[in-house]
Amino acid sequence: MVLVITAARLLLLWFNAAELLPQEIRLWLWGTAPSLSHGGAPPLAGWLMALAALPGDTPFWLRLPAPLLIAGAALILGGIADRLLGPRAAWITALAFVTLPGAALASQVLDTQTVMAPFLAGSLALYLRLLDRRESWAAAGAGLLLGLAVLSDPRALAYPLCAVLAAMVFHEARPSRRHGALIAGLAGAAILPYEVHALAHAPALPGIGLHVGAAAAFLIWQAGFLGPILFAALVLAIARAGRQAPVVQFLLVFCIPVLGLGVALAFLFDVSGWTAMLAGLPVAAVWLARHSRIWLAAALALNVAASTALPLAALAPHWVELPGPGLFARHVGRAEMARTILDIGQDLAIRAVVAADPALRLDLLYTGRHGTIPILPVEEAAALPDGSDILLVQPEGAPAPCPAEVMDLAVLDAATGAYAARPQGLLLVPASCLNAGPDL
Numbered sequence: 001m002v003l004v005i006t007a008a009r010l011l012l013l014w015f016n017a018a019e020l021l022p023q024e025i026r027l028w029l030w031g032t033a034p035s036l037s038h039g040g041a042p043p044l045a046g047w048l049m050a051l052a053a054l055p056g057d058t059p060f061w062l063r064l065p066a067p068l069l070i071a072g073a074a075l076i077l078g079g080i081a082d083r084l085l086g087p088r089a090a091w092i093t094a095l096a097f098v099t100l101p102g103a104a105l106a107s108q109v110l111d112t113q114t115v116m117a118p119f120l121a122g123s124l125a126l127y128l129r130l131l132d133r134r135e136s137w138a139a140a141g142a143g144l145l146l147g148l149a150v151l152s153d154p155r156a157l158a159y160p161l162c163a164v165l166a167a168m169v170f171h172e173a174r175p176s177r178r179h180g181a182l183i184a185g186l187a188g189a190a191i192l193p194y195e196v197h198a199l200a201h202a203p204a205l206p207g208i209g210l211h212v213g214a215a216a217a218f219l220i221w222q223a224g225f226l227g228p229i230l231f232a233a234l235v236l237a238i239a240r241a242g243r244q245a246p247v248v249q250f251l252l253v254f255c256i257p258v259l260g261l262g263v264a265l266a267f268l269f270d271v272s273g274w275t276a277m278l279a280g281l282p283v284a285a286v287w288l289a290r291h292s293r294i295w296l297a298a299a300l301a302l303n304v305a306a307s308t309a310l311p312l313a314a315l316a317p318h319w320v321e322l323p324g325p326g327l328f329a330r331h332v333g334r335a336e337m338a339r340t341i342l343d344i345g346q347d348l349a350i351r352a353v354v355a356a357d358p359a360l361r362l363d364l365l366y367t368g369r370h371g372t373i374p375i376l377p378v379e380e381a382a383a384l385p386d387g388s389d390i391l392l393v394q395p396e397g398a399p400a401p402c403p404a405e406v407m408d409l410a411v412l413d414a415a416t417g418a419y420a421a422r423p424q425g426l427l428l429v430p431a432s433c434l435n436a437g438p439d440l
Helices: 002-014 022-032 044-052 059-063 065-085 087-098 101-106 112-133 136-152 154-169 177-201 212-226 228-239 246-253 256-269 280-291 293-313 334-348 358-367 378-382
Strands: 352-355 389-395 407-412 424-430
Touching: 002 059, 002 065, 002 087, 002 293, 022 044, 022 059, 022 358, 044 059, 044 112, 044 136, 065 087, 065 101, 065 112, 065 246, 065 280, 087 280, 087 293, 101 112, 101 212, 101 293, 112 136, 112 154, 112 177, 136 154, 136 177, 154 246, 154 256, 212 228, 212 256, 212 280, 228 246, 228 280, 228 293, 246 256, 246 280, 280 293, 334 352, 334 358, 334 389, 334 407, 334 424, 352 358, 352 378
Parallel strands: 352 389
Antiparallel strands: 389 424, 407 424
16 A cells, blocks of 8 residues: 555655745755755755755656655564554554654655654664664664665654653663674765764754743644644553553664654754654554544544645645645745746846845745856855946845945745735845845
8 A cells, every 4th residue: 555655645745736836956066066964954955855856856856766765764664563562552552653644745845854754664664673683784774774764854863862861761772782882883884974074064052041932833843743643542551651561662772762852952942843753653543443443543644635736736735725834825826926037137147136035035046047147146246257246136125235326126025826916126236245235
């Protein structure tokens, strides 16, 4: 069933009309300039995007790995459930994961967590085999896959902490010192070059605050990722953790701390866009299967409906009218805005385009990837020779550099899509003005 659903997603992906999001374009840019890290972010997703772009840099090819990665994670989680909970739990878990609303969304938008999922699930699967059979190759594989998971998304580092906690709680969850050293050594060797490079190039940490809304948004995101019924089942399973079988408690050790860490990071640092549900999903699905087959059927039916609607809606996202800058609106109008700006720049024979909005700059870089107009940051544009004309794009009403030397060209105001209610002003400025104006 996982393979059938994945084949259908690949077919729908070919006809997908949703434009690339800024975070996808950022991964594509990382792939065009491979590095050990990118502003502190890990490199593996960018390397994968570079491979995906070899046949072509259209959205289909750039997103092609996403449904395959989700299918791989579903099959591995099914294997974990089979080892711990039995064959029936295996197919329930695999089917539940591949039909999650979050998995359907991740199959259409490639991001670092999508890349991380199969590596992290594979590391956990091999770690379980190590605990069961004490095989050195399983320890080596668990370490290497953990390293690849961290190279995809550093939040995978939460799982080694969970493994230490599991070893403190369960005697059976303690690998030998040799195997523990093998896991740590190989994982460390895989991520060491990235960590060294990231420490030298990472931006400053955000300040600590109290973000109640972000913590609530994190929990809402978890419910949306799993679907409301499976999320409620997981909450009930956590509430009754003391009465669960040891294997279920083991999985909860890899879920509850990560969930708590996510809430804490969201509350303190306003970080809310990640999921902690790999180890929690088998628990939720099996808990429903054991306590209410009706609710399990309802959970799967609801998630199948949602995971079917999402890729179908992506065939014509401009037809899906939702209030505000919602899920589908952000996929529409990006290329049109970028093309309009680049066409104006081409007509005026300007030397470069500078965009104050980081998301718009990414849209311009992707849309103009085969063009001749450079899309430059302010520092590079300001260094151009005197007399160079720059097309500056900034939100309407923002203060202009060198007002006496600036020519207002137009205001682009989109009625719908990603730039609705975000009018952009186009200004013709000399390069020398960019050094004297306000920060962009």
